[in-house]
Amino acid sequence: MSAFSAIQSNQEIFYVQNSSDEEQGSDSDNDNENLIIPEVSSAPPPSILRSNSQIKPPVFSKFQARLNENILLKGNIIYFGLNYGESLVLKGQYILTIYSGKLMINGVTYHRGTAKYNVYAPISHSLPELLCISSNENSGTLSPEVVDIFTEKFDTIVKLENNFTKLESIGNLCPLFKNMFHNNLHNQFPKLVDHDDDGDDDLDLNFQKYSFCPILCPVYDLNVMRPPANWLQLSKTFVSQNTSIPKRVLIIGYKNSGKSSLLKLLANSYLDSINYVADEPIGILDIDPGQSEFSVPNSVSYSTYNFPLIGSNLTGSHAGGSCWNEYFGFNNPMENPDWYLTLVAKLFQERYEDNDLVRQVPLLVNMPGWIKGYGVQLIYKIIKIIKPTDIVYLKSHNEMEYQSEDADDEEDDELLGLINESKQDFFQNINIIKSSGVFFHHTSLKYSSQELSIFRVLSYFHKIPNNNISSSSTSSRPNFNFNPLLWTSPLKISYLAKSQTPDTIISTISEFKGICGVTVFNDDELSQPLNSTEISTIFDCSIVGIYAVETNQYLNIYQSSSVNKSSVPETQLPVFIPFSKFQEEFGPRSNTIQFLGLGIIHSINYKTKTFNIYLPDLESIKSVNFSEYKIILGRGRTSVPIWELYPKSEDNNKKRSEKLFKHEKVPFISLNDKFGKGGKILKVRRNIIRRRQ
Numbered sequence: 001m002s003a004f005s006a007i008q009s010n011q012e013i014f015y016v017q018n019s020s021d022e023e024q025g026s027d028s029d030n031d032n033e034n035l036i037i038p039e040v041s042s043a044p045p046p047s048i049l050r051s052n053s054q055i056k057p058p059v060f061s062k063f064q065a066r067l068n069e070n071i072l073l074k075g076n077i078i079y080f081g082l083n084y085g086e087s088l089v090l091k092g093q094y095i096l097t098i099y100s101g102k103l104m105i106n107g108v109t110y111h112r113g114t115a116k117y118n119v120y121a122p123i124s125h126s127l128p129e130l131l132c133i134s135s136n137e138n139s140g141t142l143s144p145e146v147v148d149i150f151t152e153k154f155d156t157i158v159k160l161e162n163n164f165t166k167l168e169s170i171g172n173l174c175p176l177f178k179n180m181f182h183n184n185l186h187n188q189f190p191k192l193v194d195h196d197d198d199g200d201d202d203l204d205l206n207f208q209k210y211s212f213c214p215i216l217c218p219v220y221d222l223n224v225m226r227p228p229a230n231w232l233q234l235s236k237t238f239v240s241q242n243t244s245i246p247k248r249v250l251i252i253g254y255k256n257s258g259k260s261s262l263l264k265l266l267a268n269s270y271l272d273s274i275n276y277v278a279d280e281p282i283g284i285l286d287i288d289p290g291q292s293e294f295s296v297p298n299s300v301s302y303s304t305y306n307f308p309l310i311g312s313n314l315t316g317s318h319a320g321g322s323c324w325n326e327y328f329g330f331n332n333p334m335e336n337p338d339w340y341l342t343l344v345a346k347l348f349q350e351r352y353e354d355n356d357l358v359r360q361v362p363l364l365v366n367m368p369g370w371i372k373g374y375g376v377q378l379i380y381k382i383i384k385i386i387k388p389t390d391i392v393y394l395k396s397h398n399e400m401e402y403q404s405e406d407a408d409d410e411e412d413d414e415l416l417g418l419i420n421e422s423k424q425d426f427f428q429n430i431n432i433i434k435s436s437g438v439f440f441h442h443t444s445l446k447y448s449s450q451e452l453s454i455f456r457v458l459s460y461f462h463k464i465p466n467n468n469i470s471s472s473s474t475s476s477r478p479n480f481n482f483n484p485l486l487w488t489s490p491l492k493i494s495y496l497a498k499s500q501t502p503d504t505i506i507s508t509i510s511e512f513k514g515i516c517g518v519t520v521f522n523d524d525e526l527s528q529p530l531n532s533t534e535i536s537t538i539f540d541c542s543i544v545g546i547y548a549v550e551t552n553q554y555l556n557i558y559q560s561s562s563v564n565k566s567s568v569p570e571t572q573l574p575v576f577i578p579f580s581k582f583q584e585e586f587g588p589r590s591n592t593i594q595f596l597g598l599g600i601i602h603s604i605n606y607k608t609k610t611f612n613i614y615l616p617d618l619e620s621i622k623s624v625n626f627s628e629y630k631i632i633l634g635r636g637r638t639s640v641p642i643w644e645l646y647p648k649s650e651d652n653n654k655k656r657s658e659k660l661f662k663h664e665k666v667p668f669i670s671l672n673d674k675f676g677k678g679g680k681i682l683k684v685r686r687n688i689i690r691r692r693q
Helices: 003-007 167-173 184-188 229-240 259-273 337-353 374-386 405-425 449-461 502-509 532-539 551-558 579-585 618-622 654-660
Strands: 071-074 077-082 087-100 102-105 108-111 117-121 127-132 156-162 212-214 248-253 282-286 299-305 321-327 363-366 390-395 431-436 491-494 515-520 542-550 593-605 610-614 629-635
Touching: 077 087, 087 167, 102 156, 108 259, 117 127, 167 449, 229 259, 229 431, 248 259, 248 374, 259 282, 259 363, 259 390, 282 337, 299 337, 321 337, 321 593, 337 374, 337 579, 363 374, 374 405, 390 405, 405 431, 449 593, 515 532, 515 551, 515 579, 532 542, 532 593, 532 629, 542 551, 551 579, 551 629, 579 629, 593 618, 593 629
Parallel strands: 248 363, 248 390, 282 363, 390 431, 515 629
Antiparallel strands: 071 077, 077 156, 087 117, 087 127, 087 156, 087 212, 102 108, 102 127, 282 299, 299 321, 491 610, 542 593, 542 629, 593 610
């Protein structure tokens, strides 16, 4: 078996479309009932808009575009003039500034000012809608710059700047995402009429030069985020209640119920109520390791934010706060519930509960969509750890539900009964709020949850570190380089071999600046100790978590390490640490073990005792005090995307790819189409969805 085949052992053979918490929108266009929506010439007939609820309404900007009247181009900037009730729906990446008036975006009001909002709106998620809610009653004096933008007066003037981060070029590496930010929708746009007297009446606005484009024509395969009325009421209640104990809100619900979208609505509503005070952030505990918007891949995280989150946060690149991650290594808590709960408790207690200042700010918790069976018991244990003041339960009965309503009620009884039991066990008053979720049918979504996981992995490893920009700066933005990692040489990092007793190793490791051990999460299925062939099979071409372990604690772990006799001498094999011992030392409030980030192991050289590894955040390794901490690598089941192993570039470097990857020299994979006796190609069944997934 090749190394690549080995790391795919946990790969599911079916796709579950939208099986997590992507930003979701509502099918209703009546959330702002008192707004007057003007007629739009490009809109479909009313019969389509008012059709049966099973037919998804189209997505488009409620805005009649007129070049040089309400749209003005200035280099890499586009100004839009909006009147009351008009809206813009855009896809792509852009920097938003409200020059005059005010907008409502995803249920939250934003006023004019100098604030710049970095917005990421890929078609994989529901697109934010910029709705003008100001009228001619605008008060205050406009700056000369604003006055000179348009000759006609508008209720709101919006400035959108290009924001090319190279994230849009991810399709050059992975064709799955070629159209995530730019696609052929440009060809569907009507020509914008130029009303200047220059004789050019059919000026076609080419949005390809911009990192964003408005959706001007009805599009049926996209989604827009319009929070339902009960969510808006919930957010008002959340920010208006003045209690001595800061709120801790737990958001639970099935997969694809809109938990992440509701979380961002509550966070933005709170930040809007305090006017983005820098020393009053909001805490977000994201403990969904499968489809997180705030954590590194297959991890849980605690973040603080003091600036609004508009659009998606797929890359975890939102400015305006800090983030601490703990690597779980799997996409579902059921793989190792005890390990999962250990990480949740560690994050909550170290980053929130033990900090007197942080404990005074609200906390929002995004849960995984596992709320039946043992998942109910898991929720009970998380309630015991976090002690929430409120629990929001998102549910809905619609055509997506495959179970009967009676069966659903039985599950509700089990879940709510356990929550009520926790109120008695923990002697606390928990406010339980049942609210409708925002569901979309899986066939209306662009990307499956597995594909979005691939996107997160690729964006993590191809992000260019920028250590000179403060994370709290609203003008900071990430940058990416999606050239294949195999085009560059990996780092060579020495490792410590299992050759000494704990008594004699102290002097050896005191100044050792390398990797002092490796472990495999859930290694109970492995035959321990491992030989060189098994270690190579497991770690070659794998994603690993990188940990700094305090030296004295490392020595305790070292005693349980071992290797098998093999063709490679024991003195040349890396130290293998049983995961049970590593997990035992990795308890809550254990500051002696710190997660530093993820890396990809290219290969192991036993002769030179080195790991060849790709590290996207090398500075975190360099900052380690090696006299006090030692480095350990932990291997979970986060898979390396196939496009990293065998990239087929479509840009100007295509010849370079062909030269680098000759069929007889491709590492990790086999291109041989001749199979031996009993061999066959595994044909994956796609778009298969289980009940209640």
